[in-house]
Amino acid sequence: MSRSSIHLVRHGEVFNPDKVLYGRLPEFHLSDLGRQMADRVAEYFTEQRSQGANLVHLVASPLTRAQETAAPLAAALNLDIVTDERILEAENRFEGMSRIQSKLRNPRYWPLLRNPMRPSWGEPYAKQVARMMSAVDDARLRAVELGGDNAEAVLVSHQLPIWVTRLAAEGRKLWHDPRQRECTLTSVTTLQFDGAVLTGVRYAEPSADLLPGAANVPGA
Numbered sequence: 001m002s003r004s005s006i007h008l009v010r011h012g013e014v015f016n017p018d019k020v021l022y023g024r025l026p027e028f029h030l031s032d033l034g035r036q037m038a039d040r041v042a043e044y045f046t047e048q049r050s051q052g053a054n055l056v057h058l059v060a061s062p063l064t065r066a067q068e069t070a071a072p073l074a075a076a077l078n079l080d081i082v083t084d085e086r087i088l089e090a091e092n093r094f095e096g097m098s099r100i101q102s103k104l105r106n107p108r109y110w111p112l113l114r115n116p117m118r119p120s121w122g123e124p125y126a127k128q129v130a131r132m133m134s135a136v137d138d139a140r141l142r143a144v145e146l147g148g149d150n151a152e153a154v155l156v157s158h159q160l161p162i163w164v165t166r167l168a169a170e171g172r173k174l175w176h177d178p179r180q181r182e183c184t185l186t187s188v189t190t191l192q193f194d195g196a197v198l199t200g201v202r203y204a205e206p207s208a209d210l211l212p213g214a215a216n217v218p219g220a
Helices: 032-050 064-077 107-113 125-147 159-169
Strands: 003-010 054-060 081-083 151-157 188-194 197-204
Touching: 003 125, 003 159, 032 054, 032 064, 054 064, 054 125, 064 081, 064 151, 125 151, 125 159, 159 188, 159 197
Parallel strands: 003 151, 054 081, 054 151
Antiparallel strands: 003 188, 188 197
């Protein structure tokens, strides 16, 4: 059985002055800081490759911010971007709204909050995990096909799908406080496999020094 690593990368900061929960909306581009973050994560993986990492496959969500984050990676690693809708952002009934906290005080929206464990305001956590792991499995197989033992793939996705995938991988409950997610902008959550068996999870923040002052809308 071949060993492999799948790196789940969250996109960089988005230009979003109105603080819209943009979800799956198109044409939300990286900010200048977000582009610095994308360059930083490309540098991170370039360094990993220089130390022997067998990086052979690159996948990204179809959303603009993920594609723009993946672009410097593709250039640095000389890889084509494979677009996969299974790793896009979670569905959210608050999509397109701004200043979500104020909306939560409006009784009109209270029915959407009736079940935070599912959650009732959007795509079920379990469904997100299922589609993400389907994409991860396909990326793992493709990476091994391309690179053999110890092959690695990078998947550029979004905070919530990455976070619930990590929770599932670590055997934790999927419902959670969004403020407690450990999945910062351009962070790298790595799933390690021996064949099809998940053997470990690692986490890194290549853009840690760029995070202070960055916009970070939950669900982005």
